[in-house]
Amino acid sequence: MRHGLIRFIVRRLAVLAIIFFIPVPAAAADDAIMSVDQYKTAKARTLATTHQPLLKQMREEIYHCMPWVGVQKAGIGFRQPKGAVEDDRYLSVWIIIDQDEDARFSALPTERRASAMFSRYGTDLLRRMAQLQPLVADPDVKGFSVVLSWLKPGTGGQVQPINETLALWSDKQTTLGFLAKRVPAGEFTRRAKFNVFDGVEDKGRLALEIWEDSFVRTFKVANYEAPKGQRCSG
Secondary structure, eight states: OHHHHHHHHHHHHHHHHHHHTOOOOOSOGGGGBOOGGGOOSHHHHHHHHHTHHHHHHHHHHHHHHSTTEEEEEEEEEEEOOTTOSSOOEEEEEEEEEOOOOOHHHHHSOHHHHHHHHIIIIIHHHHHHHHTOHHHHHOTTEEEEEEEEEEEOTTOTTSSSOOEEEEEEEEEHHHHHHHHTTSSOHHHHHHHSEEEEEETTEEEESOOOOOOOOOHHHHOOOTTOOOOTTOOOOO
């Protein structure tokens, strides 16, 4: 059941990738993690080499524990925010969410759709990343980044469907404080760097709200059991 679901998602992602001008995601699990030779600085290559087992752990958690998502090809790695001057590196995870057409979701304004996706998937990803203690303790890891893409409502029947995307970057102290409820959601979004995209059009910092959403932690795919020993930390 799970492998059939993944094949379905990969086919969907291949279509969604067209309009966003990004590499087509591949089914092979190893393609989810940036290879060391894709990094341009020694600092980034060292991080990728040192923490390779944790990146694989993250990949496996997403595959087995997060329903209805797939990882973008080379979507897990140590990236920089666009326009960064310093070589600050963030543990970054880019997922594409298998969001079907839904009248209620379609009726929401863009910022509300982005808020819903972050509340459901973004917070969960940050929680999983924050539990990778060697990464949290590494001073060369500046913070965490989540990139969430989903099908823009009303475009699924087009020759070239369009993705909406939220890309968010947050330093470690702010992220850990937010997850521990020491930093309110409003303060977290104020401190974080983020942009919302409509296809390739950068819509900038739209109003982002965050609320509690337990879907990822409570939803169970019918007739699927995670492999023995697989821990879902989110």
